[in-house]
Amino acid sequence: MRQPRSAPSAGPAREDAGAGEATFPRLLAERARTTPDGVALQEKRYGIWQPLTWRRYHERVRDFAHGLASLGVEAGHTVAVVGDNRPEWLIAELATQSIGAAVVGVYPTSIGEEIVHILSLAEVRVAVAEDQEQVDKLVELKLQLPLLDTVVYYDPHGLERYTETYLREFTDVERRGREWGRDHPHWLDERVAAGAPEDIAVICTTSGTTSRPKLGELSHRNLLAMADHLTEIDPLTERDRYVSFLPLAWIGEQMLAVACGLTRGFTLSFPEEAGTQRSDLREIGPDVMFSPPRIWESMLSEVQVRVDEAGRLKRAVFGWGYRVGERTAELRVRGRAPGPAGRLAYRLADWTALRPVRDQLGLARIRRCYTGGAPLGPDVFRFFHALGVNLKQIYGQTEICGIAVVHRDDDVRFTTVGRPIAGTAIRIAEDGEILLRSDSVFRGYHRNPEATAQAVDSDGWLHTGDAGYLDDTGHLVVIDRAADVLQTADGTRFSSAFIENKVKFSPFVEEAVVVGSPDRAGISAIVTIDPTTVGSWAEHLHISYTTYTDLAQKPEVYDLIAEEVHRANTDLSESIRVRRFVLLHKQFDPDDDEITRTRKVRRSVIAERYAGVIEALEQGEGATTAPVTSTITYQDGTHVKRELDLRVRDMSGYELPAGHRRRPIWTGRR
Numbered sequence: 001m002r003q004p005r006s007a008p009s010a011g012p013a014r015e016d017a018g019a020g021e022a023t024f025p026r027l028l029a030e031r032a033r034t035t036p037d038g039v040a041l042q043e044k045r046y047g048i049w050q051p052l053t054w055r056r057y058h059e060r061v062r063d064f065a066h067g068l069a070s071l072g073v074e075a076g077h078t079v080a081v082v083g084d085n086r087p088e089w090l091i092a093e094l095a096t097q098s099i100g101a102a103v104v105g106v107y108p109t110s111i112g113e114e115i116v117h118i119l120s121l122a123e124v125r126v127a128v129a130e131d132q133e134q135v136d137k138l139v140e141l142k143l144q145l146p147l148l149d150t151v152v153y154y155d156p157h158g159l160e161r162y163t164e165t166y167l168r169e170f171t172d173v174e175r176r177g178r179e180w181g182r183d184h185p186h187w188l189d190e191r192v193a194a195g196a197p198e199d200i201a202v203i204c205t206t207s208g209t210t211s212r213p214k215l216g217e218l219s220h221r222n223l224l225a226m227a228d229h230l231t232e233i234d235p236l237t238e239r240d241r242y243v244s245f246l247p248l249a250w251i252g253e254q255m256l257a258v259a260c261g262l263t264r265g266f267t268l269s270f271p272e273e274a275g276t277q278r279s280d281l282r283e284i285g286p287d288v289m290f291s292p293p294r295i296w297e298s299m300l301s302e303v304q305v306r307v308d309e310a311g312r313l314k315r316a317v318f319g320w321g322y323r324v325g326e327r328t329a330e331l332r333v334r335g336r337a338p339g340p341a342g343r344l345a346y347r348l349a350d351w352t353a354l355r356p357v358r359d360q361l362g363l364a365r366i367r368r369c370y371t372g373g374a375p376l377g378p379d380v381f382r383f384f385h386a387l388g389v390n391l392k393q394i395y396g397q398t399e400i401c402g403i404a405v406v407h408r409d410d411d412v413r414f415t416t417v418g419r420p421i422a423g424t425a426i427r428i429a430e431d432g433e434i435l436l437r438s439d440s441v442f443r444g445y446h447r448n449p450e451a452t453a454q455a456v457d458s459d460g461w462l463h464t465g466d467a468g469y470l471d472d473t474g475h476l477v478v479i480d481r482a483a484d485v486l487q488t489a490d491g492t493r494f495s496s497a498f499i500e501n502k503v504k505f506s507p508f509v510e511e512a513v514v515v516g517s518p519d520r521a522g523i524s525a526i527v528t529i530d531p532t533t534v535g536s537w538a539e540h541l542h543i544s545y546t547t548y549t550d551l552a553q554k555p556e557v558y559d560l561i562a563e564e565v566h567r568a569n570t571d572l573s574e575s576i577r578v579r580r581f582v583l584l585h586k587q588f589d590p591d592d593d594e595i596t597r598t599r600k601v602r603r604s605v606i607a608e609r610y611a612g613v614i615e616a617l618e619q620g621e622g623a624t625t626a627p628v629t630s631t632i633t634y635q636d637g638t639h640v641k642r643e644l645d646l647r648v649r650d651m652s653g654y655e656l657p658a659g660h661r662r663r664p665i666w667t668g669r670r
Contacts, residue, residue, distance in 0.1 A: 023220040024201055025061070025098040025192045027262040032058035035265065038238065041087045044272040044280055052087055054265075060174065065095035065188055067177030071126055071150050071168075075100030075191070078122040078203060082106035082115070082137075083130020085244045085270050088154035088170055090258065092128040093202070093248075097220075098192050102200040104215065105249025107597040109590060111137060116144045117212055121447060122203060123147055128170070131155035139164060197221035202258075203446055204251045204398045207373075207596045215446035216398045218254075226401035226440040227259040229421040233406060234368055236264040240287040241365070243269045245277045246295075250598060251402040252373060256290045259401075281362030289369040293376040294599045296391070299361050300380055301507035305533050306360075309540075321353025322386055329385035333412040354388050363389050368409065370394050372402065373598050375478065377501030378414035385412070393417045395478060399455060399462055400424075401440040405476050416475035426476065427461065433482050434468045435461040484603060486517065494576050499523065502571055503578065506564035507533045511588050511595075513606050514578075515614045522579035524617035526610060527561060528552075528587050534560070549585040549630075549644075558583060558649050566654050580617055582626050582646045584610075616648055623648050 031040065036055035043050050052060075073079060079096040081089055081103055096103045104122045106115060108130065115137060119127065125147055129135045135153050139162075142148065153159060154170035181188065201220045205213040244257045261268055271280035307318055328338050328346045338346060358364050372394040384391040392407035395417035405426070407418035420426050424438040441462050444452035456462050467482040479485050480495035487494070496514040503512040503525060510530040516523050529552050537560065538545060545551040561583060569577040588594040593605050607614065616626035625645040 021197055022224055022263075023097065023192075023195045023197055023199070024094055024223075024258070024262055025195060027224075028054075028058055028061060028094055029192065031262070031265055035238070038265065039267045040265075041090065041268050041270065043087055043270040044276070047272070049269070057087075057091070060091050061094045061098060062181065062188055063174040063177040064091050064170075065098040065177065065191075066181035066184070067173035067175075068095055068101075068126065069099060069184075069187070070176055070180040071173070073099055073101055073126055075194075077101040077126075078104055078124055080104050080106055080119055080122065080124040080127040081129075081248070082108060082110065082127065082134050083154075084108050084274070085246075085248055085253075086130065086154065087270065088128070088130075089248050090268075092152075093258070097195070097199075097201055098188060100191055100195055100199060102203050102217070104203040105205075105247070105254075107205075107247050107249045108134065109597060111591055112141070114213075116141055118205060118215065119145055119148060121215055126150045126152065128152045128154070132158035135159060135162070135167065142166075195220075197224070198443075200443065202254055204254065205249065205597075206398050207598055207600050213596075214448060214451055216251075217443040217446050218251075218398075218401055219443055222401050222440045222442060223254065223259040224263060225423065225438070226255060226403060227263045229423050229438075229440070230255075230403060230406070231260060231264060232422050233408060234288075236260055236266060236288065238265040238267075240264070240266040241269065241284050242266055242288055243271065243277075243281050243284050243286045243362075245271050245281070246291060247597070250373075251398045252290050252292070255402040256288070256370075278362060282359065282364075285362065285365035287365055287367050289363075289366060290394075291369070291371060292373040292598055293371055293380070296371055296376060296380055296384065297504060300383055300505075301530060301533055303357060303361070303383075304507040305536060309536075318353045318357070321349035324349035325354050325388060326382065326386040329382070329388075332410075333385065333414070335410050350388060354386075358387055358389060363387075366390065368392060370406070372396065374600050375480075375495075375497045375501060377498075377505055379502070379505045381412075381414040385414075395476060397464060399442045399464075400436055400438065401442070404436045404438065404440070411475075413475055416471065416477050418476065419474050420476070426470070428469055429463075431482070432467045432469065432479075432485075434464045434466045434476070434478070436464060437461050499568070499572060499576060499578065500525070502568035503527065503565060505568065506561075508537065508560060508564055511601070513601055513603070515607075516579075516618050518575045521618045521620040523576055524614075525565070525578050525581040526584055526606065526613060526617075527565075527581050528584045529557065529561065531587070548587065552583045552585060553647065558647060562649055562651065562654060563656065565651060566656065569651070578651060579620075580623075580648055580650045580652075582613055582617065582648055584613075585628065585630055585644055585646060613646065621650055621652060 031054040038054050039051045040054045040057040041052040079101055081092050083089060093103045104118060106118055127138060127148060129138060129151055135151060138151050150166050150168060152168045152170055152173050156169055197220045199219060200217045201223055202218045203215045204218060206216055246253045257268055269284045271277045307315055324345050331338050366389060368390045370392050381391060392412055394403045395405040396403040404424045405418050405420050424436060427435045429435055437460050441456060465482055466478055467480060467485045468476055468478040471477055480497050484496050486496060499514045500512045503509055508530055509527055511528045513526045514523055531548055534551060534557060543554060543556055551557060565578050565581055590597050593602060595601050613626040613628055616623040626648055628644050628646055630642045630644055
């Protein structure tokens with residue numbers, strides 16, 4: 001392994017983060033004993049919030065644990081859970097851990113080979129599935145999963161007539177568990193007592209941006225140490241509200257919803273369904289929130305579109321309020337306070353313009369919120385702070401329980417990811433790679449010792465694969481994945497992600513992938529449009545279209561995106577500006593392996609699949625079209641291939657149309 005050079009450190013990693021001998025099941029039992037009638041979980045069903053107390057939560061976990069034991073689950077086994085966030089997801093997780101087994105989460109959007117890969121690698125014998133959709137996937141894949149002998153489902157709708165003998169309903173397993181528990185009255189208590197903090201609690205899939213996702217083993221101690229360290233910086237209490245709507249298979253949700261939820265005892269709320277998440281978020285009004293960049297970018301686009309569609313008076317009021325909020329935010333993130341006149345102006349701006357927008361986004365009561373999993377552009381950061389949202393960047397990865405570095409409330413910098421949390425040491429290797437060490441560093445990759453040895457060296461340093469540096473104030477600046485860092489002719493290093501985030505700040509751009517090199521034909525970009533915002537824009541201008549492909553190839557849409565790319569270019573140095581772009585005929589899709597389930601771009605897949613497009617872009621000004629093959633899959637499984645020529649838009653000498661005056665984001669685009 002590469003040896004790190006000496007560099008500033010955030011302090012030594014501690015042997016024990018205060019988690020002691022705690023495990024998730026022991027924490028649950030303690031909550032049930034000390035606050036039995038407190039609300040642990042609540043789920044909205046048929047428009048009504050259904051609470052589950054800590055006592056009842058504990059009882060259901062015990063029943064299901066006994067039920068799993070009756071199905072043959074033992075210590076050291078792995079149980080898979082696939083589905084959307086529901087109380088049964090966590091009941092299954094805590095029950096599995098009570099036995100001494102581990103749980104592996106599968107994203108509800110996962111299909112086919114991805115599911116087979118995870119369940120086969122984890123040697124799963126029992127899987128818990130949410131509903132008919134997830135059960136159908138497992139039934140279809142059953143022949144490829146010879147070890148899988150039981151599938152438990154917790155939403156029986158549509159499954160009444162299924163005859164597969166290996167299917168079990170969740171409540172039936174609980175009932176069976178109650179009977180089994182009466183015959184083994186002390187068995188589970190002994191299992192929980194025998195559990196060790198070093199036992200595997202959760203197996204999380206890595207992002208898999210460069211290959212098939214690996215399975216990272218996280219112990220109880222790993223996760224609880226992380227929870228202790230995070231809440232030292234940002235305290236959480238039983239009175240805090242948290243809405244769990246991101247997949248529990250993601251380390252970010254395990255980090256806050258499960259680890260912090262159990263240690264601090266706050267209530268988790270589960271939305272009724274995906275379509276009601278925003279209204280349920282508004283209804284709960286969470287105090288803390290953690291979401292990947294795509295959620296914040298989506299909220300930004302929503303505000304931009306609403307401002308654009310508002311009347312002149314509303315746009316003017318919001319524009320004034322936003323400017324006041326922006327000035328105040330700039331002072332706050334520098335640790336300074338506005339003067340008396342500034343405070344008065346901000347109160348008025350907040351009351352008339354900013355708070356109503358936060359309320360529409362469900363952020364009216366937010367004290368702090370986090371973003372992580374991928375870089376978030378500084379422009380998006382600045383926008384939310386101007387609205388009065390205390391948005392903070394975290395940096396981490398599955399291998400270190402999701403977080404190692406975070407902004408402090410009074411020290412937020414839009415171009416950094418903050419400073420290390422307590423107990424975390426950080427170094428920069430000679431080649432610029434970020435190295436981390438703490439007691440939250442994972443146990444290793446499941447059944448993959450070679451990859452584990454590459455990730456963690458003999459001194460316990462986790463090699464992240466990211467390039468970055470520590471600035472003069474101790475803040476970590478992440479450039480990009482080390483393999484994706486580019487260099488200009490004068491030797492300046494820059495990040496593809498930085499350019500992409502500038503382009504994605506537009507509400508009309510869903511995704512952008514930078515290709516090319518400054519020292520050849522210049523930087524180019526493959527862009528996918530946001531069908532909702534671009535569709536609304538097209539309807540406003542009476543531009544007719546049929547499909548996404550048709551809309552993306554409209555000359556008017558190319559002109560629109562050219563304006564957005566021009567705007568991004570004005571904030572970039574001359575050597576790294578986007579010289580040309582194409583609008584892709586489709587959105588990037590995780591089912592096509594183009595992006596991960598957490599919506600990180602798989603650059604290797606893009607480079608291979610769209611090699612013809614990239615070659616055309618790198619030809620420079622001579623190329624006007626780029627060839628691409630589109631594969632359409634019908635419901636009967638048949639495939640049809642179509643050859644398309646995408647337009648290449650050159651930005652050389654681009655100027656805004658005559659008489660056009662770009663208005664700032666807060667005044668809309670008219």
